[in-house]
Amino acid sequence: MEQVLAIVSGAMLAASFYLLMRRSLLRFVIGLILLSNGVNLLIFTMGRLTRAEPPVIPKGQKVIEGAYANPLPQALILTAIVISFGLLAFTLVLVYRHFASGQSIEADDIQASEPREPLDVDDSARRLPA
């Protein structure tokens, strides 16, 4: 089972890297979604998989006896899912606003903050005399 999940996680990460390198912002965002889920799956798998042994203390006992599933990775993933959900919601709105402000969602055209201006090399007239 662990091997299968490892391969699934790897495939998701590979797909996300491919999408992250595409030139469309929308594909980039989908890549981010896959990336965060792939990483979550990786954490889950790294926490070892134990099937059908819930970490619940039976009534009247103080500790669990025998094997039980590790609850910590699930807590970690839950936190990570909530965080990535919030961040992705923000990212989607940001990309939409960017698109709505009349700009393209093609990565090559995102230039407003870094305008391509020719270097004004010949400003010796305004330079200080040495």
Place this chain on the structure above:
Amino acid sequence: MNTLLVLPIMVPAITGMCALLARKARGLQRVISVVGATALFATGVVVAYTVQTSGIQAVQMGDWPAPYGITLVVDPLSAGLLAITGFVALAITIYALVGIDEMREKYGFHSLFHLLLMGICGAFITGDLFNLYVWYEVLLIASFALLVLGNEKEQLDGAVKYVGINLVASASFLTAIGLLYGLTGTLNMADLAGSMGAVREQGLEPVVAMLFLVGFGIKAALFPLYYWLPASYHTPPAPIAAVFAGLLTKVGVYSLLRIFPLLFPEPSGYTQGVLLVVAGGTMLLGVFGALVQRHVLRLLAFLVISAMGYVVMGLGFFTTLGLAGAIFYVFQDVPVKTSLFLIGGLMERETGTPEVGRMGGLYEYRPLLATAFIVPAFSLAGFPPFPGFWGKLTLIQAGVAQEQWTIVAVALVVGLLTLLVVAQVWGRAFQQSPALEDQEQFGAGDSWRVRSMLQGPVAVLALALFVLGCYAEPLFAFAHDAAVHLKDSGPYIQAVLGG
């Protein structure tokens, strides 16, 4: 329970929430913001004093014993950064009272600013790796919102790049955490330090180290992962850019300084080589970028990148002297970058143009601003008696002791080029005579009150840096102490686990 250590998180959290509640009352919001920043500064100073007098402080959240619960721990490195964060936060808050327009205040600038500070302080004091990730996300989401506050086209454009790359960085960091947890079964940093043997046995140490380097390197804007920084830092108003430049990249560098000596105390030659190459590339390309920039804040953004290279160089030596130099450099670089960005904003405001070449006459008309510019600018270039000189001197001494001649040569050349950049800005913006239409700008200037609120924080920062440069011994001793604690993590581990 030691409540003092919770304060650096609680103070900005409460301030941020109160500012949010008072969002309709602009005056009240501003009062809350200034009071909160002052309280944070006071907290930082008290924490630093406590650590200085009685050693590393640690507190277990909810009284869960160390490897199981979340630990907050303050060693000299964290304490120094907390105090400096409080200092520059107060300066930025006062500047922002005038430097941020009413619309942005209405949409929650003050609360976002303090929530950002909460994330930064949390990242500085946590002793748990996953908790560090959570604080990173807190400061990221606050910084995203601050970056797009105002909703201008350029801001959205810069934010797309900033947000995208930072989410990838978080994923890399999270992957490293997942690998470490799977191999060692713990996320407490002090506990991890003792369990790294399992990672080493599997031969995964370089993998984990590189994942951390990518994750933190993107946040610290290291070569070759820095392209987002000059694309975004110049788009928001100067106070927001100043807090980003002064503190955000430092959190990335702090994490490198925290993680690498603790978890990889004897790095492979591979890790060390990568760190030094990254350091050299960051220094060189940062300053090359600054040489050709004409927009004042973009030029400064490239200088932010360049300075990060020096810190990573000190880390790459893995010696106490190198770490001491790196820590001292970080300590002085926070106020340097903050004040440079605040001054950049003022230069733009006074001359009405962001183009360095079109400014002029600032020395004649704004002598105080010109004086305040000289101190951080020449500190950045590594000129004595400013504090940057002592940082660079120590780093280069550490490099010579390690006989790493290439990186030492790069550091010296970059210092010279930085001086060239700074001198160019000085010549163009401050000394050349202004064009005629610009001269009228100066006359129409702001009222005395507005001017003192803008120039006061800048002047105080410059004065602090000047005093620090002339009398660097106490801070250097503090930085050296911090480096000793990083190099020999015994007391840190004992404070966390053996309490």
